[in-house]
Amino acid sequence: MADPAAGVFLDEASAGPFYGLPPVDPWLRGGATSPEKLVTSASEDADSVQVLTLQELSRRALENATVPIDTLPTEMLLEVFRYFVAPLSILEPKVDQPPSWLPLMGVCRSWCALIRGTPAFWASAIVVGFNLHWLELSLRRSRDLPVSLRITLSEDGFETEPYIRTLRPHGTRIRRLFLSTLLMSRNKKNVEDLIETPLPTLTTLHLDFDHRKPFSYVWDPAKIVLNRDRYPSLTHLHLNVGLILAWTPSLFMNLRHLSLLYCPLSTHRLSLTQFLDALERGGQHMESLTLGDFLTGTGLVDSPDEPGRVVTLPKLRVLRLIAEKPACISLLISHIRLPQFGEIELRGTITSEEELNHPQLDRLLPRDLRNAPFLHKATALEVDVEGSKFVISGRVHETLTFKLHQCDECRGYNIMETRGPLLGDALEQLIALFADSPLRSLKVSGTLHRTFPPTWDTLFARFPGLKTLDLSLYSPNHEAAFPLFISDALASSSYAQGSPRPGDIRSRDVSVVPCPALETLAIHGTSWNPGDSRRFGQILRRREQAGAPRLATFTLAPFVPRVEEAGVLESLDESIRPFVEDLQFLRETDAGRHW
Numbered sequence: 001m002a003d004p005a006a007g008v009f010l011d012e013a014s015a016g017p018f019y020g021l022p023p024v025d026p027w028l029r030g031g032a033t034s035p036e037k038l039v040t041s042a043s044e045d046a047d048s049v050q051v052l053t054l055q056e057l058s059r060r061a062l063e064n065a066t067v068p069i070d071t072l073p074t075e076m077l078l079e080v081f082r083y084f085v086a087p088l089s090i091l092e093p094k095v096d097q098p099p100s101w102l103p104l105m106g107v108c109r110s111w112c113a114l115i116r117g118t119p120a121f122w123a124s125a126i127v128v129g130f131n132l133h134w135l136e137l138s139l140r141r142s143r144d145l146p147v148s149l150r151i152t153l154s155e156d157g158f159e160t161e162p163y164i165r166t167l168r169p170h171g172t173r174i175r176r177l178f179l180s181t182l183l184m185s186r187n188k189k190n191v192e193d194l195i196e197t198p199l200p201t202l203t204t205l206h207l208d209f210d211h212r213k214p215f216s217y218v219w220d221p222a223k224i225v226l227n228r229d230r231y232p233s234l235t236h237l238h239l240n241v242g243l244i245l246a247w248t249p250s251l252f253m254n255l256r257h258l259s260l261l262y263c264p265l266s267t268h269r270l271s272l273t274q275f276l277d278a279l280e281r282g283g284q285h286m287e288s289l290t291l292g293d294f295l296t297g298t299g300l301v302d303s304p305d306e307p308g309r310v311v312t313l314p315k316l317r318v319l320r321l322i323a324e325k326p327a328c329i330s331l332l333i334s335h336i337r338l339p340q341f342g343e344i345e346l347r348g349t350i351t352s353e354e355e356l357n358h359p360q361l362d363r364l365l366p367r368d369l370r371n372a373p374f375l376h377k378a379t380a381l382e383v384d385v386e387g388s389k390f391v392i393s394g395r396v397h398e399t400l401t402f403k404l405h406q407c408d409e410c411r412g413y414n415i416m417e418t419r420g421p422l423l424g425d426a427l428e429q430l431i432a433l434f435a436d437s438p439l440r441s442l443k444v445s446g447t448l449h450r451t452f453p454p455t456w457d458t459l460f461a462r463f464p465g466l467k468t469l470d471l472s473l474y475s476p477n478h479e480a481a482f483p484l485f486i487s488d489a490l491a492s493s494s495y496a497q498g499s500p501r502p503g504d505i506r507s508r509d510v511s512v513v514p515c516p517a518l519e520t521l522a523i524h525g526t527s528w529n530p531g532d533s534r535r536f537g538q539i540l541r542r543r544e545q546a547g548a549p550r551l552a553t554f555t556l557a558p559f560v561p562r563v564e565e566a567g568v569l570e571s572l573d574e575s576i577r578p579f580v581e582d583l584q585f586l587r588e589t590d591a592g593r594h595w
Contacts, residue, residue, distance in 0.1 A: 070110055078118060119143045127151045132162050139170050146201060148176035160190040171197045176204035176236075195226060195243070204236040207243065225266065228253055238290075239263050247275060252282025256315075261292035261322070271303040276335055280311045287315050291332075292322035301328050310337050310371070317342030324349045326363035326406075334366040340400060344374065347405040359390045359406040359422070361429055369433075374402050378437035383430060385423045385446035386474050392430055424451040431462050439463040443470040448526075449483045456489040460514040467517050472524040479559075482526040484535055490514055491539040492546075513548040520553045528558035530571035537575030550579050557586035 069077070085101045101121055105112040115121050123145045125138035129152070139147065147170065151163055160181050167174065179194070181187060191209075199205075226245045228234070238259040245251060246266045252258070283289070316339045321329045326348035338344055346364040366372055374396050381394035393403035423446035442463070448471060460466070473480055492512065544550060554576060560568050569585060577583050 070108075074114065077114065081115070082120075116141065119145045124148045125150070127163070129153070132166065135163060135166055139166065144173065146173050146175035148204075149174065150178040151180070153179075153181040160187045164190045164194050168193065168197050171199050172201060174199055174202055176206075177202060178204075178206040178208075180208040182209070196230070198230045200231075201233055202231050203233050205231060205234060206236070206238040208238070208240040247278050249278050249282035251278070252286065254285075255282075256285055257288040258286065259288070259290035259292075259320075261290070269299050272300055272306055272331070272335070273303075275300060276306065276309060276311050279313075279336070283311075283313050283316075285315055286313050288318035289313070289316060290318075290320040290322075292320075293324055301325065301331055305331075306335065309335055311335055312337045319343070320345040320347075322347045329364050330366060334368065334371060338372060338374070340373065342400060344400070344402040345405065346403070347407065349407060359425070361390070361392060361404045361406060361426075362433065364404055364406075365433075374400060375433055376436045378402075378434050378439060380441035380443075380468075381430060381434060381437075381439060382443040383423070383426050383445065385426050390422065390426060392426065392433075394434075423447050424455050427451065427455050427459055431459055435462060437463075438465060440465055441468040441470075442466055443472070445472040446474055447480075448473045448486065449475065449480045451483070451486075453485040453489065456486050457514075460489050464515060465517055466515040468520040469515070469518060470520075470522040470524075473526045475525070479527055482523055482528065482532060482558075484532070484539075487536055487539045490518070491542045513543055513546045516548050518548070519551060520555075521551055522553075522555040522557070524557040526558050528556065528560055528568055529564070530567050530575075533568065533571035533575040537579065540576065540579035544579055550581060552580075553582045553584065554580040555584040555586060560587075 072080075081101065081104060085104070099121070101115060105115050119142045122138045122141035124147070125135060127135045127138075127150065135149070135151065138149075149167075153160055153163065167177075177199070181191075226239070226243045228250055233254065235254055236257040237255055238257075238261075239245075240259075240261040240263075244264050244266050245260075247270060313336070319333075319336070319339055320343075321332055322345075323329050329346050329348060333346070348364050365375075369375055374394075377396045378394045379397050381392060384391045384393075390406040391403060393401070393405075395401045423444070426446070427444070471482075471486065473482065492514070540551070556572065558568070572583060572585060
């Protein structure tokens with residue numbers, strides 16, 4: 001039998017305390033629950049059952065009205081809701097979860113009506129796929145409030161037209177808009193209609209057009225032009241493929257955050273002087289700047305240089321530059337003062353076999369390395385070479401993070417399979433680029449077993465202040481053993497024994513123990529057996545005999561068959577525990593074990 005109350009709960013015109021249910025006499029609140037007191041007919045036909053059910057619901061509504069929480073003033077109850085309900089995140093949404101306040105609507109008709117009638121709960125909405133009704137509902141119930149909307153229509157077959165048509169009448173109150181859709185010819189006119197709509201209160205515009213083909217377009221974007229005059233209040237602008245714009249000071253009007261990915265310029269020939277002039281004049285309030293391959297084809301790299309000119313953006317905290325040609329990145333940061341606080345990311349693309357075999361991160365850096373202070377101030381570094389990644393990232397104390405990234409996202413190269421010793425190249429570049437940094441923490445991930453002992457000797461000699469060392473080994477079947485020549489390099493120094501390395505900056509009277517300040521050591525992803533434990537224990541003993549303090553923490557996370565685990569645990573306890581304060585053994589399948 002159908003629910004007798006169906007259609008009642010969502011009737012927005014109904015008032016309390018019954019919200020569309022049939023009124024009953026107040027005396028029934030005292031506990032009159034028998035059907036004889038609620039219905040006048042003794043028959044048990046469907047009509048009588050429906051009357052009984054609705055009147056019972058009405059009686060409960062009267063009782064609920066006397067519950068203490070329902071006697072609170074509406075304004076106070078709403079404050080309770082706002083305090084305990086997390087706001088809907090438009091910037092980082094969890095699209096598979098409903099708004100956190102939605103379950104409150106199912107508690108009772110009173111709460112349902114209260115939330116339904118409060119515009120603030122509907123002023124933010126996430127719309128995914130075929131859910132036009134939710135967008136319409138949010139726009140209607142938010143009334144005249146400014147709204148923040150995230151609309152994701154990225155699956156094949158989703159038409160944008162009904163969504164754009166629904167949005168346009170509300171253009172004067174759209175504050176933040178995130179639109180993601182598939183670039184298809186049938187959507188072009190709809191996108192043009194949205195771009196041409198004046199949005200006077202818009203502060204954030206995020207347009208992400210899924211092109212599915214890197215560095216190419218499904219349709220020609222040349223006729224869709226972004227006119228900043230239509231968005232006078234805009235402070236955050238993110239465009240990913242499909243719109244053209246003019247690189248002029250007016251582009252930066254009021255902007256604090258700008259991200260342009262694969263957006264062509266209306267000026268096909270842009271000189272370096274024009275680029276720097278527009279950035280310097282318009283970007284003085286810029287806090288975040290991301291440029292991704294939108295300068296391709298402008299001739300910027302081939303234009304006359306301006307030696308010595310450096311543009312300062314005093315409020316810049318985040319700078320991300322992505323280009324198929326690393327030379328373009330090098331040119332830009334040679335003329336833009338890098339932020340001293342915040343985040344820097346420089347990412348180039350591997351486009352040839354030669355670059356694959358010899359990725360050079362210095363191609364991403366300014367011509368004068370003195371313009372990249374983080375190279376001389378890094379306190380933590382991370383090297384990651386796996387698949388198509390060739391990355392060195394790090395931080396300067398807690399004030400600045402940076403990433404140098406050479407990758408192949410289009411051609412299918414696999415660095416690890418094509419040239420395993422590439423990790424050694426990355427370590428050598430790290431030593432050369434960051435030689436003067438006061439490094440305290442180092443994490444290395446890749447084919448550790450395919451590097452060479454002299455590289456690690458040089459690395460540990462160059463950075464004697466290391467306190468934390470984290471090593472993760474990549475191998476196809478997780479069968480590679482930990483290369484003990486790495487731990488051997490921690491046990492003794494050939495330089496201390498009288499064989500100086502070329503370019504070594506240490507004096508002869510330093511301690512014979514490499515990295516004497518080492519406190520934390522972690523090893524991940526290797527095979528491990530009792531023999532490895534005994535060998536490693538001997539290395540730790542040699543360090544202690546040479547005057548090095550014992551490790552504060554040693555963490556081992558190997559791939560060990562369950563049947564062999566007991567023997568490994570016993571060998572760790574016997575061979576390594578005497579030389580560490582805290583020994584941790586972590587499994588890949590659970591949170592870990594800690595002694």
